[in-house]
Amino acid sequence: MRNFIYSVFVLSLFTVLACQDSEKVKSHSDDEESCVNPTKDPNEVKPMALMMRTMANYCDSMRLDLKAGKMVDSIKYPLMPFWSAEPTDSSVLEKTYFDHAERFKVAYRNLMSNRENQKENYELVIQQCVQCHSSYCSGPLKRIRKLPLSYQN
Ligand code: HEC
Numbered sequence: 001m002r003n004f005i006y007s008v009f010v011l012s013l014f015t016v017l018a019c020q021d022s023e024k025v026k027s028h029s030d031d032e033e034s035c036v037n038p039t040k041d042p043n044e045v046k047p048m049a050l051m052m053r054t055m056a057n058y059c060d061s062m063r064l065d066l067k068a069g070k071m072v073d074s075i076k077y078p079l080m081p082f083w084s085a086e087p088t089d090s091s092v093l094e095k096t097y098f099d100h101a102e103r104f105k106v107a108y109r110n111l112m113s114n115r116e117n118q119k120e121n122y123e124l125v126i127q128q129c130v131q132c133h134s135s136y137c138s139g140p141l142k143r144i145r146k147l148p149l150s151y152q153n
Pocket of ligand 1: 144
């Protein structure tokens with residue numbers, strides 16, 4: 001009987017230790033910055049990341065339109081409500097992030113509604129991408145830095 005109690009005790013001790021270990025591993029992987037190494041698996045791409053990709057493609061295309069002297073509009077390039085989409089890392093959903101998103105929204109609406117200065121207003125939109133990405137997700141900055149009209153390629 002004594003032996004039995006002893007082995008139950010040892011077994012449960014091992015179980016507790018094993019659980020602690022697996023929790024450690026989990027919280028470690030949560031710490032990794034998904035933005036620095038965007039996931040390549042299409043099944044794992046969260047809605048916010050997908051909207052960001054669409055936005056970046058829109059910007060590539062708007063840049064070419066504006067360089068060719070064409071106007072851009074919100075029918076071809078609608079505002080993506082990425083701030084209400086599920087992110088890869090939910091810890092970004094804090095006040096500063098939403099403040100950045102608000103400034104981005106204002107700049108984007110201004111681009112689409114003020115047709116006089118679209119080139120200048122486009123540059124202001126890209127500055128907002130850079131602003132938020134400097135604080136939240138620096139991985140895509142390399143791509144974003146190629147979006148201003150002044151970028152030579
Ligand atoms: C308010 C903050 C904010 C603004 C503004 C913003 N982004 Fe992002 N961006 C993020 C966050 C956070 C992620 C990570 C999303 C995720 O993984 O769910 C991201 C991810 C991305 C990605 C990587 C998507 C992928 O493949 O995983 C690209 C590219 C990107 N953004 C481009 C842009 C461009 C271009 C703009 C401006 C037109 C912009 N972003 C504006 C916060 C922002």
